[in-house]
Amino acid sequence: MIFLWNISIVCGLLFHILHGEIFTSVYKLSILANEEGKLLRAFKKYIATQIRDQRSISLELQRLLNDLESAVTDSSQNPRYAENPINSFHLLGRFVYKWPVVYSNILCAECRLDDAALYLNTTYQIVNMNIVHWPGEYDVKASAQALLRLRTFYYFNIDKAINGVLFDEQCQPLNPSQVLKIIRIAIDSNLLHEAKLWCEALLRRLPFTSYQDENINELAINRFLAAIYNQAGMHKKAAGVLLELTQSGYSEVDQEYEFYKNSINETDEKQNIALVAEEYDNHYKQLCRENRKSPREYSKLYCYLSVTSIPYYNAKVEIANLQPKILVFHDVISETEASYLRQEGSKKFERSTVISESSDRVIPGADTDRVSQTFNIALETSSAMLINIPEDAAVLR
Structure with a gap:
């Protein structure tokens, strides 16, 4: 995956020339990927112990193991996993949204702390010490923003990226919840044209069958799309997106439609989403x-x-x-x-x-x-x- 080194290292070289130091996060992300393998081994040992001792395992923990096992095995064994920006987005997301849930479900105040649970706790402490700083929401946002910048620079195919192909390189596919996360961050960053493109790509993937995405449907995505048009000053377009959905029985949709319709100003209505400097400089x-x-x-x-x-x-x-x-x-x-x-x-x-x-x-x-x-x-x-x-x-x- 040479493209990521071209971006991060070349920018790093420029930063070194101007400021005397090289900036890169690939090294740190690679440490996260390697340490994550330790967490998975400790988690699997805990699950195996519960099965052996015929103890019940919550549905949430079973689903977490199913979600984590394949991806973490790949990330911890593939030394170049973290070089792919979509993989990095996944990696940081797991540390922020999934591993803390594993920890809280097994090491809660009311939980039975057997040897396997204590081993998991020890592993968590070792990993936390090795990575120095546990990633947070800020890191996930920064990773998504980096992916959006990459998209506006090289114009990669969004549909292929969602399916797990970036610049002809295989990576972990993005699920609908993750795409919505990217859309939200694009909106917050005022990259409205990019947000619209990702919304349209998500609509092309309907319907979704995973339990994780049961609340993400055409209605939910179109509400995002309408909000994007409204923020861009295209109120008529925003109302048009929701017009056919006003009879769906959701009062929130009806209220949003009325708000967009009442905001229409024919003399000052935007025709297209403006491309801001951050998108196409x-x-x-x-x-x-x-x-x-x-x-x-x-x-x-x-x-x-x-x-x-x-x-x-x-x-x-x-x-x-x-x-x-x-x-x-x-x-x-x-x-x-x-x-x-x-x-x-x-x-x-x-x-x-x-x-x-x-x-x-x-x-x-x-x-x-x-x-x-x-x-x-x-x-x-x-x-x-x-x-x-x-x-x-x-x-x-």
């Missing part, structure tokens, strides 16, 4: 795609070919911004270089430095929400990282 996403640009734009922003450590291969370097100067390197990381960064970085990773939300003050190591870590590395002294610096790229010197 011309300078960043279109420059190296051979799209036509005005002479004025070409005079400020351009691409050039730069030699790389790969013999006979020149890669595109994109000047994405002039003040401050930002360069984006396209496809310049080889497998050898990626391996070197993994090996060297794992020796000296530290918690990421963050900016306090209450001020512009830098607070080193204060971030307890994100799963990312950073490290410093002298690239110019490494035989594995032979960086060739173009003369006209002063920012690289």
Whole structure:
């Protein structure tokens, strides 16, 4: 899955050039995936013990084991599982929404703590110590936002991604609940066009048969779609989506329909969902795609070919911004270089430095929400990282 290393490592190289450090979360996610295998083994041991001793097992625990076993076996045994952004979304979601439920069902105050339960508790403590920071809702949201950014940059097929194929690479399929999670995050991030596309893709997959998705039907998805149109200023379109559903017997739908209908302003009605800069920024996403640009734009922003450590291969370097100067390197990381960064970085990773939300003050190591870590590395002294610096790229010197 080279595409993820291209994104994370190339951006990391740029960050190193500008700020002196490399940012990546793949290493940390790989630790999560490996540690998750320990949790699964302890969970399976507990279930096996209950069966052996002829004790009852709750339906919720049985369903959790069925949901977790296949995915966690794959994530813990496949060293490249976490490199796929959809797999990462799954991985973080399991740590936030599923493993805490396993823990609370087996280690509750009223639960019988046999040896298997105590072993599970010990395993939880070891895993928690090894991963340092247990992922939270913030991480799931950040993972979904990264997937949305990837979609707007490379325009991957949403239907295929939901089915578990991303850039011709197999990954874990997304269930309807997870797609709705992505849609909610897209709406909250004001990526309304993307939210609409994911809604339409979900409608094409109806009906759903899993017990997990019994409440996700055409009515529920269309309510999301109507809300998206309404937020985009397309009130007439929003009312039209719900018009045929007003006789379904749900008063909430009738109330939403009346609200959208009463909000219609024929003279100020939007015809299309506007594409905000976060979705389709011309300078960043279109420059190296051979799209036509005005002479004025070409005079400020351009691409050039730069030699790389790969013999006979020149890669595109994109000047994405002039003040401050930002360069984006396209496809310049080889497998050898990626391996070197993994090996060297794992020796000296530290918690990421963050900016306090209450001020512009830098607070080193204060971030307890994100799963990312950073490290410093002298690239110019490494035989594995032979960086060739173009003369006209002063920012690289």
